[in-house]
Amino acid sequence: MAVVELAGVSRQFGEGEGRRLVLDRVDFQAEAGEIVLVLGPSGSGKTTLLTTLAGLTPPSSGQVRLFGRDLGGLHPDELQTLRARNIGFIFQNFLLIESLTGRENAELALRFAGWKAGPAAQRSREVFLSLGIPHLGECRAATMSHGEKQRVAAARAFGPSPGLILADEPTASLEFHQGQEVIRMLHEYIREGGRTAIVTSHDTRLAELADRVLSLQEGRLSPVAP
Ligand SMILES: Nc1ncnc2c1ncn2[C@@H]1O[C@H](COP(=O)(O)OP(=O)(O)OP(=O)(O)O)[C@@H](O)[C@H]1O
Ligand SMILES: [Mg+2]
Numbered sequence: 001m002a003v004v005e006l007a008g009v010s011r012q013f014g015e016g017e018g019r020r021l022v023l024d025r026v027d028f029q030a031e032a033g034e035i036v037l038v039l040g041p042s043g044s045g046k047t048t049l050l051t052t053l054a055g056l057t058p059p060s061s062g063q064v065r066l067f068g069r070d071l072g073g074l075h076p077d078e079l080q081t082l083r084a085r086n087i088g089f090i091f092q093n094f095l096l097i098e099s100l101t102g103r104e105n106a107e108l109a110l111r112f113a114g115w116k117a118g119p120a121a122q123r124s125r126e127v128f129l130s131l132g133i134p135h136l137g138e139c140r141a142a143t144m145s146h147g148e149k150q151r152v153a154a155a156r157a158f159g160p161s162p163g164l165i166l167a168d169e170p171t172a173s174l175e176f177h178q179g180q181e182v183i184r185m186l187h188e189y190i191r192e193g194g195r196t197a198i199v200t201s202h203d204t205r206l207a208e209l210a211d212r213v214l215s216l217q218e219g220r221l222s223p224v225a226p
Helices: 046-053 076-086 102-112 117-130 146-158 176-192 204-209
Strands: 004-013 020-030 035-039 061-066 087-090 164-168 196-201 212-217 220-223
Touching: 004 046, 020 046, 020 220, 035 176, 035 204, 046 061, 046 164, 046 196, 076 087, 076 102, 087 146, 102 117, 102 146, 117 146, 146 164, 146 176, 164 176, 176 196, 176 204, 196 204
Parallel strands: 035 196, 035 212, 087 164, 164 196
Antiparallel strands: 004 020, 004 061, 212 220
8 A cells, every 4th residue: 555645636826827737637656665756946846745745735636645545535633633643744944843942842743643741752852862963852943053953853753753754855955964964864764664755855865865766847747767
């Protein structure tokens, strides 16, 4: 069974003259254990693709299935729970709560995924430690650099041990060694548990990490020859 699947998914924004077809009848499947890289220029719809896979952007037409369940048929509360437990989303702009520390951000995600306060605190400590960033667990997000926020966003995504990671340009504007560090974290997390990742980027270095590389252009998703 595919972990995540799009069947004939289109998504448009706007109407009439301003209409923009961002996803155009996209078919896509990812299996357990796979790392899929989606390359595409700015504005090609990479973020829209990931938010659609996560059920955050409803498709204009077509079906999105996560772990075999059709998202179109779910109550918003069910969708929220399914997402919190099964998807770790590393957002392009992180979406950390600035006034909270790294660990508090991670704990909040764990609480949404149904963890009780004690185990959530313990798990978030473990994740920061295992990623080699315990110091960032104690810093407030507002005081972090871009590269630090990127690693904290990864820690938060990994916390509930989701089967699917969606990472939106996780190495964008990072220096080379910081980018390598984030790639290493992602790689370890995915390979460790037979998990699945869909990663978007402009960065072709990420191809090393991927089992499959796709290109998103003019709303269409197509394979890139190795
Ligand atoms: N909520 C929205 N309302 C209207 N237009 C939108 C919305 N979200 C995305 N778009 C448009 O869809 C297109 C694709 O945007 P998207 O953010 O998915 O691209 P991207 O490939 O992630 O770009 P980047 O590499 O710059 O992050 C853009 O033209 C954008 O303006
Ligand atoms: Mg984007």
